[in-house]
Amino acid sequence: MLDLRTELTRLHEANLYRRRRISNSATGVRVQIDGRELLSFCSNDYLGLANHPEVIKAMQDGAARWGVGSGASHLVSGHSAAHHALEEELAAFTQRPRALLFSTGYMANMGVIAALCGRGDFVFEDRLNHASLLDGGLLSQARLQRYTHNDAESLNQKLSAHERGERLVVTDGVFSMDGDIAALPELCKVTQQHQSWLMVDDAHGFGVLGKTGGGCVEQFGLSIDEVPILIGTLGKAFGTFGAFVAGSEDLIEFLIQKARPYIYTTALPTAVAEASRASLRLLQTEGWRREKLQSLIQQFRSGAKQLGLTLMDSETPIQPLLIGDNGKAMAMSAALQQQGILITAIRPPTVPDGTARLRITFSADHSEADVDMLLEVLARETVKS
Numbered sequence: 099m100l101d102l103r104t105e106l107t108r109l110h111e112a113n114l115y116r117r118r119r120i121s122n123s124a125t126g127v128r129v130q131i132d133g134r135e136l137l138s139f140c141s142n143d144y145l146g147l148a149n150h151p152e153v154i155k156a157m158q159d160g161a162a163r164w165g166v167g168s169g170a171s172h173l174v175s176g177h178s179a180a181h182h183a184l185e186e187e188l189a190a191f192t193q194r195p196r197a198l199l200f201s202t203g204y205m206a207n208m209g210v211i212a213a214l215c216g217r218g219d220f221v222f223e224d225r226l227n228h229a230s231l232l233d234g235g236l237l238s239q240a241r242l243q244r245y246t247h248n249d250a251e252s253l254n255q256k257l258s259a260h261e262r263g264e265r266l267v268v269t270d271g272v273f274s275m276d277g278d279i280a281a282l283p284e285l286c287k288v289t290q291q292h293q294s295w296l297m298v299d300d301a302h303g304f305g306v307l308g309k310t311g312g313g314c315v316e317q318f319g320l321s322i323d324e325v326p327i328l329i330g331t332l333g334k335a336f337g338t339f340g341a342f343v344a345g346s347e348d349l350i351e352f353l354i355q356k357a358r359p360y361i362y363t364t365a366l367p368t369a370v371a372e373a374s375r376a377s378l379r380l381l382q383t384e385g386w387r388r389e390k391l392q393s394l395i396q397q398f399r400s401g402a403k404q405l406g407l408t409l410m411d412s413e414t415p416i417q418p419l420l421i422g423d424n425g426k427a428m429a430m431s432a433a434l435q436q437q438g439i440l441i442t443a444i445r446p447p448t449v450p451d452g453t454a455r456l457r458i459t460f461s462a463d464h465s466e467a468d469v470d471m472l473l474e475v476l477a478r479e480t481v482k483s
């Protein structure tokens with residue numbers, strides 16, 4: 099039997115032990131942790147919609163109208179008119195014929211990959227893809243091939259070496275731990291040349307990228323022929339909870355028949371779907387949130403460059419500071435917390451060994467003064483270290 103105590107001690111010694119901080123405040127850029135107010139730079143609520151009065155009201159009214167629990171899975175009796183309306187609105191938003199709600203992005207990714215691929219098939223994934231995409235590949239029992247990060251030529255070589263079975267290419271739209279954007283036009287070209295599927299998980303792009311928040315496919319102007327399978331999550335820029343797949347009529351009908359994480363789980367609360375409908379409206383109409391976010395990102399990047407900090411090649415709200423050593427990343431995070439700033443250290447296996455980092459994220463709810471304060475504290479801490 100596995101000796102749990104020994105395993106836990108080993109994690110401690112490698113500075114890989116994970117702890118939850120207990121928050122006593124609503125989602126936002128100012129959080130209460132351990133009785134202390136901190137300025138947070140580590141939420142994925144990029145547009146500040148999680149605590150928006152209209153979104154809250156939609157959820158309250160939704161609960162009053164529909165009740166709390168949906169009572170059953172979508173295929174039994176849990177699929178409400180509000181779920182259905184949200185799917186239609188997400189289809190229109192992504193300019194795809196249909197969209198299908200899932201309870202979480204993790205489940206959407208597992209469900210889609212395992213429905214499309216099985217034994218004898220191939221799943222090609224970027225080395226830095228999100229864990230849920232890699233787990234979907236493993237669950238499918240297809241052969242998992244990982245290509246060099248964001249490298250269409252590496253993908254091309256892998257596809258050329260495996261010219262049989264179903265072939266599904268899977269990539270993050272915005273890489274969740276580095277913040278860079280997938281080279282989608284090049285990846286589309288290669289997948290089309292090899293007549294394989296392309297699936298893009300744009301968990302961090304929706305709401306943030308593109309003129310109307312349509313994410314990386316809007317930014318690059320990619321049609322359904324180029325990106326036939328598009329994943330979005332609702333727990334990040336939407337500020338709510340859940341996820342969706344957008345694609346053709348046939349893709350969605352096939353997933354309803356075959357995607358086990360869709361079929362065998364309770365439909366997410368209808369009130370949450372109502373909240374997502376409200377945030378979808380805000381996300382599209384309030385373009386100022388995207389503009390403000392971009393200006394905060396620019397302010398941070400130019401300030402950080404002046405301080406001589408090494409930034410990653412990211413134009414998104416994910417702006418990691420690479421530290422390398424796990425212990426050092428933890429110590430930096432603790433020192434920042436001492437000075438009123440909350441940024442969690444991200445360590446392996448979430449990121450590759452030796453690349454522990456402080457994953458800084460921005461929200462439209464931050465002010466210029468907040469970014470100045472972050473830069474000031476970073477300046478003090480990096481001089482010390």
Ligand SMILES: *Cc1c(COP(=O)(O)O)cnc(C)c1O
Nearest residue numbers: 202203204228230274301331333
């Ligand atoms: C957060 C995330 C997910 C998981 O979505 P949840 O709805 O939180 O389960 C999937 N893919 C990527 C790229 C993510 O960043």
